[in-house]
Every structure is written in structure tokens, then in C-alpha cells.
Amino acid sequence: MTILDGKAVSEEILEDLRIEITDLLNQGNRVPRLDIIIVGHDYASEKYVSMKEKKGKKLGIKIVVHKFEDDVTEEVLKQLIVKLNDDSLVDGIMVQLPLPKGSKTFNTKEILETIDISKDVDGLTYSSLGSVWVERESIGAATPTGIIRLLEEYDIDIVGKNAVVVGRSKIVGLPLAGMLARRDATVTVAHSKSENLTDICKEADILVVGIGKPEYITTDFVKEGAVVIDIGINRDYDGNLVGDVDFDDVKNLCEYITPVPGGVGPMTIAALFTNLLKIYKRNVRTY
Ligand code: NDP
Numbered sequence: 001m002t003i004l005d006g007k008a009v010s011e012e013i014l015e016d017l018r019i020e021i022t023d024l025l026n027q028g029n030r031v032p033r034l035d036i037i038i039v040g041h042d043y044a045s046e047k048y049v050s051m052k053e054k055k056g057k058k059l060g061i062k063i064v065v066h067k068f069e070d071d072v073t074e075e076v077l078k079q080l081i082v083k084l085n086d087d088s089l090v091d092g093i094m095v096q097l098p099l100p101k102g103s104k105t106f107n108t109k110e111i112l113e114t115i116d117i118s119k120d121v122d123g124l125t126y127s128s129l130g131s132v133w134v135e136r137e138s139i140g141a142a143t144p145t146g147i148i149r150l151l152e153e154y155d156i157d158i159v160g161k162n163a164v165v166v167g168r169s170k171i172v173g174l175p176l177a178g179m180l181a182r183r184d185a186t187v188t189v190a191h192s193k194s195e196n197l198t199d200i201c202k203e204a205d206i207l208v209v210g211i212g213k214p215e216y217i218t219t220d221f222v223k224e225g226a227v228v229i230d231i232g233i234n235r236d237y238d239g240n241l242v243g244d245v246d247f248d249d250v251k252n253l254c255e256y257i258t259p260v261p262g263g264v265g266p267m268t269i270a271a272l273f274t275n276l277l278k279i280y281k282r283n284v285r286t287y
């Protein structure tokens with residue numbers, strides 16, 4: 001069994017990005033820029049944004065965070081996005097999700113759809129979500145992009161493999177299914193209404209789970225020699241960070257497995273900045 005070390009791989013990717021950005025800046029190009037919009041004070045969201053800010057700055061990227069209280073109107077958010085769409089110095093725009101619920105419900109889809117697809121660094125507009133099913137090189141959502149990169153870094157064969165993606169959210173399961181299908185896997189998307197989930201999962205050469213249920217996936221769900229990718233980030237009863245897969249139960253049955261933490265999580269941030277650099281290189285070439 002091999003542990004897919006997302007932390008180590010992501011550090012290598014980030015270092016390569018840093019070197020590439022330094023070269024581009026030394027050639028006289030402008031600084032790449034990512035604008036992040038955050039609404040409210042969700043603890044995890046604020047933590048993710050400050051991590052992106054810190055890591056991005058280390059790479060030589062200008063990170064501009066637009067913070068709003070949760071009483072901000074949708075109109076204000078959309079107007080800001082339109083302004084950023086029109087600003088040629090802005091490469092990527094992202095809205096930190098989830099938007100606050102509470103008394104005011106934001107229409108997340110409408111807000112995201114305001115982002116111009118050419119700046120959709122997080123790959124969450126409907127156009128980007130569709131593109132990953134059609135074009136291999138299109139900019140896709142960060143977490144699934146990071147998962148594909150992790151598989152590639154370990155030379156894990158996708159072509160012709162039976163891939164089962166459990167979870168069908170727009171940020172993870174759906175785009176990942178598209179990316180795997182585009183790379184010639186035979187893909188099944190399972191969800192909370194799926195019957196015989198254990199049987200479906202048992203058929204998987206590549207089993208990817210993003211359901212938000214601590215240690216739900218045990219050996220009953222896993223085929224011997226499978227590749228198991230755990231997207232889940234949960235707290236167990238003792239407050240420890242655990243995935244959707246029962247790592248200790250499953251680890252000896254599979255050939256590859258991601259740990260939580262240190263698997264998919266760090267790859268997500270590496271993928272976000274890889275996406276940003278792709279967009280930036282498109283932009284500076286036209287200068
Ligand atoms: P959502 O709640 O949006 O989606 C969960 C999905 O899992 C839904 O499609 C749901 O089915 C399905 N599901 C729930 N319970 C079951 C079950 N018992 N059996 C089968 N399918 C089930 O969650 P997210 O996609 O946002 O997140 C999923 C997990 O991934 C969370 O733990 C989250 O913290 C983590 N995550 C990690 C990231 C990272 O960078 N590592 C990034 C994003 C998320 P249905 O559609 O029928 O409701």
C-alpha cells in the first residue's frame with residue numbers, strides 16, 4: 001500500500017510555481033493577481049482565505065481580499081465582480097463558499113455566474129463545470145483538479161478504469177466525474193439515493209469519496225488493490241480531523257490511499273494557484 005502524499009506533492013508544485021512566477025516577473029511581466037471575495041465570519045472560511053493569502057503571497061502573487069459583513073446585498077457583490085471582470089490587472093476572481101445562510105439567503109449560483117469564465121479560477125461557473133466534461137485542458141474546480149494531479153504525479157492509470165465517485169456536489173463530485181470521464185475512465189456517480197452503495201463501490205478500481213460522513217467507507221466498500229481517494233474533512237467524536245474513509249480499516253486492502261489530513265486538502269490549494277498561473281500566462285501573452 002502506498003500513501004498518496006498530497007502534502008509533499010503540493011509543496012513541490014507550489015515551489016515550481018514560485019520559480020516560474022519569479023522567472024516571469026524577471027522577464028518584466030506584471031504581478032499575477034487573485035481577488036477573493038468573502039462574506040461573513042465563518043471560522044473555516046476565514047481560515048481558508050488567510051491560508052490562500054499567505055501561500056499566494058509567498059509565490060509572488062498579489063492577493064486582494066474583499067471582506068463583507070453578511071448583511072451585504074447581492075447587488076454589491078455582483079457589482080464588484082463586474083468591476084473585477086473589467087480590470088485587466090485581475091487574473092482570477094473567486095468567492096469563498098459557502099456564503100452565509102441565516103436570515104439572508106444568497107443566490108450562490110447567480111453570484112458565481114457573474115464571474116467572467118476567463119477569470120473563473122475556481123472553476124465553479126456553469127460554463128466551467130460543463131467544460132471539464134468536454135475539454136481536458138479547461139480550468140476546473142480546484143479540489144477535483146488537485147485529485148487528478150495527484151493521480152498523475154503517482155502515475156496511476158485512469159484510462160479504462162472503473163472509477164466510482166461518491167458525492168455529486170458542484171464543487172467536488174460532479175466536476176471530478178467529468179474530468180475522469182474525459183480521461184477515459186468508466187465513471188459512476190453515486191449519492192445519498194444510490195441503492196447498493198457497497199456493491200457499486202466494491203467494483204471501483206478508483207474510489208473517490210466526498211460525502212462529509214466521518215469514516216463511513218470501510219473495507220465492505222473497497223475492492224482489493226483499489227485506489228482510494230478521500231475528500232472528506234470531518235471531526236470525529238474526539239475532535240480529531242478524519243476523512244470519509246476509515247483509513248486504518250481500509251489501508252491494508254487498497255493499493256493507494258490518501259490520508260486525512262495531508263491528502264486531497266493540500267492539493268486543492270496547489271490546484272487553485274496552478275489554475276491562476278494558467279490564466280495569468282494567457283493574459284500576459286496578450287500584453
Ligand atoms: P455536499 O454536502 O455538498 O455534498 C455531499 C454529497 O455526498 C451529496 O452529493 C450527497 O448526496 C452525498 N452523500 C451524503 N451522504 C451520503 C451517503 N451516506 N451515501 C452516499 N452519498 C452520500 O458536500 P461537499 O461536496 O461540499 O463536501 C463533501 C466532503 O468533502 C465534506 O467532508 C467536505 O468538508 C469535504 N471537502 C473537502 C475539500 C478538500 O479540499 N479536501 C474541498 C471540498 C469539500 P445527495 O446529492 O443525494 O444529497
